[in-house]
Amino acid sequence: MAGVKIALNExxxxxxxxxxxxxxxxxxxxxxxxxxxxxxxxxxENCQSMNITEYQLPRYGKLYSYTxxxxxxxGGYRGPTDPFEPFPVGQVEMEDGVLFLSRLAHVxxxxxxxxxxLEMVVEPLYxxxxxxxxxxxxxxxRGQGR
Amino acid sequence: xxxxxxxxxxxxxxxxxxxxxxEMGREAAVMALKSxxxxxxxxxxxxxxxxxxxVAVGHITLTPLGRTGISIIDTRAACASGVTxxxxxxxxxxxxxxxxxxxxxxEKMPRGFLNPEGTYAPWMVAQGFxxxxxYWALRARRHMELYGTxxxxxxxxxxxNHRNGSLNPYAMYQKAMTLEEVLNSPMVNDPLTLFMIxxxxxxxxxxxxxxRKEARKYTSKPVILGASxxxxxxxxxxxxxxxxxxxxxxxIPVTTLAxxxxxxxxxxxxxxxxxxxxxxxxxxSEIEAYEELxxxxxxxxxxxxxxxxxxINGKVAVNPSGGLISKGEPLGAxxxxxxxxxxxxxxxxxxxxxxxxxxxxLAHVKGAGGNTGVSILxx
Numbered sequence: 001m002a003g004v005k006i007a008l009n010e011x012x013x014x015x016x017x018x019x020x021x022x023x024x025x026x027x028x029x030x031x032x033x034x035x036x037x038x039x040x041x042x043x044x045e046n047c048q049s050m051n052i053t054e055y056q057l058p059r060y061g062k063l064y065s066y067t068x069x070x071x072x073x074x075g076g077y078r079g080p081t082d083p084f085e086p087f088p089v090g091q092v093e094m095e096d097g098v099l100f101l102s103r104l105a106h107v108x109x110x111x112x113x114x115x116x117x118l119e120m121v122v123e124p125l126y127x128x129x130x131x132x133x134x135x136x137x138x139x140x141x142r143g144q145g146r
Numbered sequence: 147x148x149x150x151x152x153x154x155x156x157x158x159x160x161x162x163x164x165x166x167x168x169e170m171g172r173e174a175a176v177m178a179l180k181s182x183x184x185x186x187x188x189x190x191x192x193x194x195x196x197x198x199x200x201v202a203v204g205h206i207t208l209t210p211l212g213r214t215g216i217s218i219i220d221t222r223a224a225c226a227s228g229v230t231x232x233x234x235x236x237x238x239x240x241x242x243x244x245x246x247x248x249x250x251x252x253e254k255m256p257r258g259f260l261n262p263e264g265t266y267a268p269w270m271v272a273q274g275f276x277x278x279x280x281y282w283a284l285r286a287r288r289h290m291e292l293y294g295t296x297x298x299x300x301x302x303x304x305x306x307n308h309r310n311g312s313l314n315p316y317a318m319y320q321k322a323m324t325l326e327e328v329l330n331s332p333m334v335n336d337p338l339t340l341f342m343i344x345x346x347x348x349x350x351x352x353x354x355x356x357x358r359k360e361a362r363k364y365t366s367k368p369v370i371l372g373a374s375x376x377x378x379x380x381x382x383x384x385x386x387x388x389x390x391x392x393x394x395x396x397x398i399p400v401t402t403l404a405x406x407x408x409x410x411x412x413x414x415x416x417x418x419x420x421x422x423x424x425x426x427x428x429x430x431s432e433i434e435a436y437e438e439l440x441x442x443x444x445x446x447x448x449x450x451x452x453x454x455x456x457x458i459n460g461k462v463a464v465n466p467s468g469g470l471i472s473k474g475e476p477l478g479a480x481x482x483x484x485x486x487x488x489x490x491x492x493x494x495x496x497x498x499x500x501x502x503x504x505x506x507x508l509a510h511v512k513g514a515g516g517n518t519g520v521s522i523l524x525x
Contacts, residue, residue: 010268038390045381048396064393067283067335073274073482075266076257089275091284091384099382101275109336114291125273136273144508 002126003131005124011040014056017135024056025137027098033134036096057094059120060142066090066112071090077136078126092139105138117142147240151361151368152353152523154182160349160473161318164259167199171207172251174350174482177456178248182354183364186211189354189434190244192218195231195251196478205339207252223376224265225427227251228351230482232374232521235355245360249267251483252350260346265514266387269296275324278386278514279343279428283335284350285384286430290337295433297337301328302451303429307465309473310458312497316472316483318347342429344385351482353489369492371520373414377404379516387480390437392517400518408508408520418442419462419499421491423484425512426469436464439520463501466491476497478515484509485521492525 005017014026029036030044031051038057045051072084079087088104090112104112105121118139125136158170171194174207179186181403196206203227205218216513219393220457221230262276289295305325311317323341331341361368379400382391409415415437424439426432431448441462442450452457455515467473467487470480488507490496505525 008272009267012269022300027267035392035394037392045390065284065288067280067287067320067338068333069274069277069280069335070333071259071277073276075262075271075276076268077276078272079274080246087274089280089284091391093393097392099391099393103273112289134272136269136327 003127004063005135006132007123008134008136012038012137014054017122020122024059025120027055028052029055036098036100038100042056056110057084057098061092061118063112063114063116064091064093065114065144066104068109068113088112090139102140103136104140106140106144111141148514150236150239150241150371151356151358151488152371153356153361153364154178154180154184154354155489156181157316157483157486159316160476160479160483160500162347166198167203167252167254168207170254170348170350171250173206174208174252174352175211175250175369176249179355180353182420184246186352187214188246189214189216189248191216191238191296192248192250193221193231193234194218195221195227195482196253197222197227198253198255198477199225207250210253212230217404222478222516223248223517225425225477225480225515226376226519227445229376229511229519229521231356232481232485233376233519236371236374237498238344239355239357241402243410245354245357248352249355249482250350251479251481253478254348255346255476257347258365261322263430270387270389275389277335279335279338281384281386282428282430283338285434286337289430289434293381293448295310295330295448298325299323299340299433299451300429300447301336303426303432304328305504306451306457307426307469307471310499311468313497314468314472315429316343317468317472317473321401338428342471344427344470344475347476348460349474349476349479349483351479351486352484353485359400367525369489370524372414372524374521375404375407375411376517376519377407383516385516399438400516402510404518404520405439405510410468411521412524414506414522414524419508421466421467421488421501422462422464422510423467423508424510426465427475428489429471431512432464439510458499466496466499466501470472481511481519481521483508484511485523488523492523
């Protein structure tokens with residue numbers, strides 16, 4: 001059975017997964033305090049208003065902070081574990097002050113630098129039991145041309 | 147509201163033991179009752195913090211001391227569980243509901259990273275965003291970028307706390323460590339190495355609280371519990387298990403939120419503190435606590451550890467017990483053990499790690515979701 005591409009978390013995406021290069025993340029902007037967030041919200045986490053507009057986030061951002069996961073994560077981690085491969089994680093800052101956690105892709109640990117320009121890619125994280133490719137966003141250095 | 151006093155303290159060493167959580171909790175409770183000179187049957191209510199047990203384990207722990215018919219309530223709030231039990235105990239005495247209450251914190255948990263199920267969303271677990279230390283590391287890296295804080299400064303927190311822990315018979319690790327050993331230990335989440343991070347483990351702590359009037363019957367020198375305050379962080383906070391933040395809102399750190407409430411309640415300020423036990427779940431968190439508790443200004447935490455002012459013989463001793471880095475962190479027990487340490491310090495009963503002429507102390511915990519708390523003690 002041929003698998004399809006499915007999102008690891010649909011509520012973070014504003015578009016379908018095809019075509020991959022047109023995928024955008026979902027943003028939510030509070031119409032009262034103006035704070036914007038990644039994903040879908042029940043209420044504004046800053047001012048508690050429920051007056052929120054959803055929109056598409058841009059593909060580009062900057063690295064705000066980062067670390068590397070050097071040891072195998074606990075629980076149901078679905079990345080490679082045999083052997084485990086350390087991977088970088090960062091906070092990506094976008095226009096409107098949107099800031100969120102993301103995997104960082106196609107970059108050497110030693111090349112990570114706060115403030116570097118990043119662009120979104122959507123890549124398979126793992127293949128599930130039904131053969132579906134489970135897709136998730138990550139950010140790579142901008143202009144890498146992948 | 148009435149003044150609240152602490153008249154007795156007990157502890158079960160932190161570490162890993164062939165015992166149930168109930169056995170460890172009971173030992174700490176009995177030690178606290180004995181040290182107060184109070185019998186279990188006199189206790190009018192008990193508040194028991196723990197974070198990792200599915201059903202109320204407080205009554206299972208304490209009713210073997212005698213079924214006295216009192217209310218025994220379990221409280222939980224991740225790493226800050228203990229302060230929620232302290233807050234309840236404080237309220238019970240301050241409100242006039244009771245003259246004598248027991249506050250107990252206890253925990254038994256496996257080694258290694260905490261089980262992320264139930265704390266993190268499944269998609270975060272699947273991606274490996276499930277290590278609490280990851281979030282401390284993100285904050286540490288940003289702090290280094292903004293303020294020039296160094297890995298060596300982080301390492302010095304561990305060196306200080308391990309040196310203090312070597313003087314504490316209740317700590318899990320009682321061995322001093324060099325800066326090289328700390329920095330060369332395996333990297334967990336850059337810039338945090340293994341020896342900069344506390345271990346989840348087991349243990350218990352307990353105190354007996356009394357009204358001022360009741361306390362006089364047992365001691366001429368009670369320690370006053372000025373405040374026990376629990377708060378949950380405002381948006382935004384970078385801590386497990388959050389993933390969305392903003393740069394548009396200037397964050398008010400939750401430690402500052404809780405500490406300000408406790409300072410206002412007691413009329414005590416950061417300059418008045420002689421001794422502090424703070425949440426050093428990792429070395430960076432202690433540097434951050436220096437700033438957020440008001441010991442120094444934002445960005446100067448790294449310089450403060452280098453100054454030596456937070457050593458046992460410094461201006462304000464921080465983590466003379468060895469902190470969580472030496473003791474380990476049994477979530478439900480950690481704050482109670484901090485309060486017990488401050489109690490001993492203010493009584494002059496802390497042995498080789500005694501802070502000279504300590505009269506005012508603060509205990510601080512912070513954990514998942516921004517659960518945070520501060521207790522202030524004075525004599």
